[in-house]
Amino acid sequence: MSGGARFITFEGIDGAGKSSHIEAAAEWLRERGHQVRLTREPGGTPLAESLRELFLHRPMDGLTEALLVFAARRDHLRSVILPALAAGQTVLCDRFTDATFAYQGAGRGFDLAQLGQLEAWVQQGRDPDLTLWFDVAPDVAAQRRAAAREADRLEREDIDFFARVRSGYAARAAAAPARLVRLDAGHPIDTVRQAVLACLAERC
Numbered sequence: 001m002s003g004g005a006r007f008i009t010f011e012g013i014d015g016a017g018k019s020s021h022i023e024a025a026a027e028w029l030r031e032r033g034h035q036v037r038l039t040r041e042p043g044g045t046p047l048a049e050s051l052r053e054l055f056l057h058r059p060m061d062g063l064t065e066a067l068l069v070f071a072a073r074r075d076h077l078r079s080v081i082l083p084a085l086a087a088g089q090t091v092l093c094d095r096f097t098d099a100t101f102a103y104q105g106a107g108r109g110f111d112l113a114q115l116g117q118l119e120a121w122v123q124q125g126r127d128p129d130l131t132l133w134f135d136v137a138p139d140v141a142a143q144r145r146a147a148a149r150e151a152d153r154l155e156r157e158d159i160d161f162f163a164r165v166r167s168g169y170a171a172r173a174a175a176a177p178a179r180l181v182r183l184d185a186g187h188p189i190d191t192v193r194q195a196v197l198a199c200l201a202e203r204c
């Protein structure tokens with residue numbers, strides 16, 4: 001196994017295509033000798049999945065939401081992600097801290113400096129090695145979601161909300177260009193998959 005990126009996160013607004021591509025990425029890496037651990041946020045542990053249920057379905061204020069997400073993340077990091085990385089596995093995570101900045105920060109207007117404090121406190125510098133940002137226009141993502149399934153609480157937010165979330169991802173990408181790779185997820189699914197695999201080939 002090569003010594004490149006091991007902790008890889010998949011980001012983007014709802015319907016961008018994260019879940020569609022994470023399995024193919026895992027398969028591609030396994031074929032090349034990586035032991036792959038697939039996980040997601042908020043969630044990834046029994047406790048964090050319970051917090052996810054609250055987060056997705058109960059109305060709450062921005063600070064409560066941010067604290068719940070970071071509480072879930074701490075549990076996820078210490079019981080799944082860090083042990084897997086220590087064991088030499090490649091961790092693929094469907095959403096991580098960039099989503100908190102995009103949704104709670106840019107989307108809901110929660111204070112970015114406070115989110116940064118929680119990020120530093122909970123992650124202690126263990127950022128992802130590589131983040132694939134599936135960037136797509138909010139109206140395209142909404143059409144995909146409408147075709148796919150019923151909306152949860154966050155998915156019922158309007159186009160303006162998702163435009164703010166998208167700009168939040170753009171700000172994170174501008175702040176960490178070496179980590180965050182933008183993929184144009186408005187293309188057909190096979191084109192996006194090729195871009196994902198090309199990025200993995202370069203970085204892993």
Ligand SMILES: Nc1ncnc2c1ncn2[C@@H]1O[C@H](COP(=O)(O)OP(=O)(O)OP(=O)(O)O)[C@@H](O)[C@H]1O
Nearest residue numbers: 013014015016017018019020144148187188189192
């Ligand atoms: N490039 C694409 N072109 C057309 N449809 C796509 C594309 N990528 C994904 N889809 C479809 O859009 C829907 C949403 O995709 P997917 O569930 O992967 O998005 P997601 O980013 O994981 O969303 P969520 O954040 O809600 O989990 C699915 O039905 C999927 O088949």
Ligand SMILES: [Mg+2]
Nearest residue numbers: 018019020094
């Ligand atoms: Mg998904």
